Every structure is written in structure tokens, then in C-alpha cells.
Amino acid sequence: MSSSVRLDPESQAPLDQLLQFLPGGFNAVPDIVARRATVEQMLASMPAPENPNVVSEDRAVPGPEGEPDISVRIYRPVGVDGTLPGIYFIHGGGMVLGTVAGEDATATLVCDEVKAVVVSVEYRLAPEHPHPAPVEDCYAGLVWMTEHADELGIDPERIAIHGHSAGGGLAIGTALLARDRSGPRLSFMMPIYPMIDDTNTTASSMEITDVGIWDRDANLEAWGWYLAGNEPDQYAAPTRAQDLSGLPPAFIDVGTADLFRDEDIAFAQRLMQAGAPCEFHVHPGAYHASETFAPEAALSRRIRALRMDALRRALA
Template structure:
């Protein structure tokens, strides 16, 4: 039996359709600029209706000292009144792909279902901008969000970090920076199947080789581009952090057919051992980002219900 045989049957159809169109998946496109264009094109072709319950605003804000400005997209409930909880949103893409637009639908949904102000950050990507540029951009955007909380209608005492895949790794890296730099304070973090270990030595990192979504070869390539030939520190690869004490309470979920399964489970255990309140969900049959590829599957609905419930509880 192969890992593909373990995928939830209802979630497998959209993945098979993608691989029929693009055999081998996105990582078979060697040129990173072309790969980004293909990913953006596929995402752009997905019709997402406007949500009248959410108002969006794009802004440009200061980046890290001496570095370029950063784009953010701000989402507010249309009927917002008073200070609302906040979600600082970091998109995925293996540190080499992705942008605000590609995760607009998810950020909109979180804003609507949680009743929170969502600030989604556009960070620089590798290989053009290796570590620490992405995580420093994320930290700068977080600092700006807290500094401008009153203007945003956001309660800085109820602020969560959210990110999937690379965004999950950057959320943890940003939380580590905030802890080590003395702020800003973070109420909660939700790293979703986070990309956090550059060593690629876990059993699941060897198992997931031909599922078609973030397989071993693509992960090795992305880490090489992200690190740019340098050694990883804890802000690049949070599994390398020796001390996890003092991080915010966490919610982590990952699928059983996800390359990141074992590193994420081990990290959640280490958070608990460090005294960090941590909720861990391991979703049988789920591959990397399956809830986005197969949003109508019952498994996907359960995954999203778990996340939304956890955000509501943490930010109440």
C-alpha cells in the first residue's frame, strides 16, 4: 500500500484532476518564476464569490529597517463595531510561492466566521530573498499591526497568528522573534501543517514522495532555496529551537498523508513539554492542504470547523 492509497477518497478527486492536468505536480516546473505564474493562474481561475459580510482594504506599510515596504490586506466584518479580535495571517507556499491574493478566500472566510479583523501580510520570497528576509517581513508587519491596532479596530490583547505550511513555519518563527525581542505580545498561534524542519530526516519526509502535493524532492529544493546556502537557525527552522517556553498557546493540525506529519507531531509534543498549552489534531486521510483542494469533502469541513472553533475560543 502506498501513501496515495491512504488518502481520504472524497478528497482525492481534486488532487487526481490536478495531476492529470499537471503530471507530477507544481514542482515539476523547474523555473520558479514560471512555477509561480502557473500557481497564480490556477488559483485565479477558481471563481470565489464576493462575501458581502467582509470589507477589504489594501495598504503599504514600512518593512524592516532599511528594507522595502510591505503590502498588507486588511479584512473587517462589514458590521464591525468597537474593538474586535485580530488574526495576523501569513500565507503559505514553501517560502518560494504564494501571495495575499492566492489566499484571499481563506482570509475572508476566517474574518467572517471568527468575527475578527484579519491582516494578511505579503512577505518577500526565496530564492531571490532567502532567510531571514521572509520572517523579518512577517515580524515587521506584526509590529505594525499592534502599533496601529486602534486604527484597525483591533484589540491587541486578543491577537492570533495564523499560517499554513510555510506560513505556519513563519508564524512560529515570528512568535519566537516576538518572544526573544520582548514583543509584541501574541495571544494564540495556529500554525497549520507547518514547514519547520530543514533536515528532512523524519519517516514521513521519506514516505511522501509521489502524492503530488509537496513531496520530498520539492521540500528539499524549497529549503535549499530558502536557506541560500547558510545554516538554519531557530527562526528559519523552528524545530532547531532549544527552548520553546514562553511561546503563545498553540493549535496545530496536520494530515496523516502529509510530509510534515512527523515533524509537526514532534513539535507539538515539545511545546507541551515546555509548558505551552497546545491542541494537536492529526487528520486521517488528509494530504497537504487537502481542505483547500477538496473544500466540499466532509473531512475538509471537519478540519475547518475545528480551526474556527479553536480561534473563537482563544479570542473570546
């Protein structure tokens, strides 16, 4: 890691504890099935408190044409009447990890804070299911959500797409598919520190090598599995999109110690140049997903507050 990278001390403490428990971080577990089990075990050891303000249910919905059904988890705020905004939620995990259950606490928080119906999608993962399976699953789930807006109590004019990391990249890829297929109309997108550049040539992608959370080697491995030797397109790696016009207003944020920092800065600038209003934040001292690993840090509280405020304003 470059000597120029500085971590927020309050956020670094839980990261140090994680690395003591698992030297080298998650990607030190070479087998992807064992790695997923390790991540799930860690998440299970940090259960979120029950939130009485939110109820959820799981459903199976149609996947892409000719492909299996996908599952979604639908979150509703309790005691809030009327038609509500909708948020389509895509979990992270580098295209190779992650589940709806693993980000249940975040989706619940979004539902409660924004007072929106949240639909979280369980998409297929690489390497078993490389591109385009994940983004096509995400698109199919979005189509189902918008086609069932009345049933779900969602205002079709107030639908946002939201995702973290790989979920952020998939959110942008799904938004591009929706634009290019004349599909669901999105009013807002919130890709959080999105994974969008397969080239791994930015300064930050070379600089972040041993923070312990999504470093360069992990990113190279994940992109290799996700693309499976095929030529990437804009729906896999949105930085390859030549035309960003017609995308919804956006909110993007990233930390200074996040490998995705420079690709996200460049993409936010291109969105603005293409005429898409984009609120963009770079958080000094934040590493990848630091608000998840250090939820009580003052930096994490500021990050979450900015995101929730942006969603409320966009969907008001």
C-alpha cells in the same frame, strides 16, 4: 509513496484531476517564475464567491529597518461594532510560492467566521530573498499591526498569529522573534501543517514522495532555496529552537498523508512539554492542503470547523 499512506477518497478526486492537468504537480515546472505563474493561473480559474460580510483594503507599511516597505491586506467584518480580536495571517507556499491574493478566500473566511480584523502580509520570497528576509518581513508587519491596533479597531490583548505550511513555519518563527525581542504580545498561534524542519530526516519526509502536493523533492528544493547555503537558525527552522517556553497557546493540525506530519507531531509535543497549551489534531487521509483542493469533502469541512472553533474560543 509508502503503501501505508492512504488518502481520503473524497479528497483524492480533485487531486487526481489536478495531476491529470499538470502531471507531477506544480513542482514539475522547474522554473520558479513559471511555477508561480502556473499556480496563479490555477487559482484564478477557481474564483471564490464575493462575501458581502467582509471588506478589505491594501496598504503599504514599513518593512524591516533598511528594507523596502511591505504590503498588507486588511479584512474587516461588516456590521460588527466595537473593538475586535486581531488575526495576523501569513500565506503558505513553501517559502518560494504564494501571495496574499492567493489566500484571499481563506483570510476572508477567517474574518467572517471569527468576526476578527485580519491582517495578511505579503512577504518576500526565496530564492530571490532567502532567510531571514521572509520572517523579518512577517515580524515587521506584526509590529505595525500591534502598534496600530487602536486605528485598526483591534484589542491588543486578543491577537493571534495564523499561517498555513510555510506560513505556519513563519508564524512560529515570528512568534519566537516576538518573544526574544520583547516585541508584540501574542495571545494565540495557529500554525497549520507548518514547515519547520530543514533536516528532512523524519519518517514522513521520506515516506511522502509522490502524492503530488508538496512531496519530498519539492521540500528539499525549497529548503535549499530558502537557506541559500547558510546555517539555519530557529527563526528559519523552528524545530531547531532549544527553548519553546514563553510561546503562546497553540493549535496545530496536519494530515496522515502530509510530509510535515512527523515534524509537526514532535513539535506539538515539545510545546506541551514546555508549558504551552497546544491543541493538536492529525487528520486521517488528509494530504497537504487537502482542504483547499477538496473544499467540499466532508473531511475538509471537519478540518475547517475545528480551526474556526479553536480561533473563536481563543479570542473570545
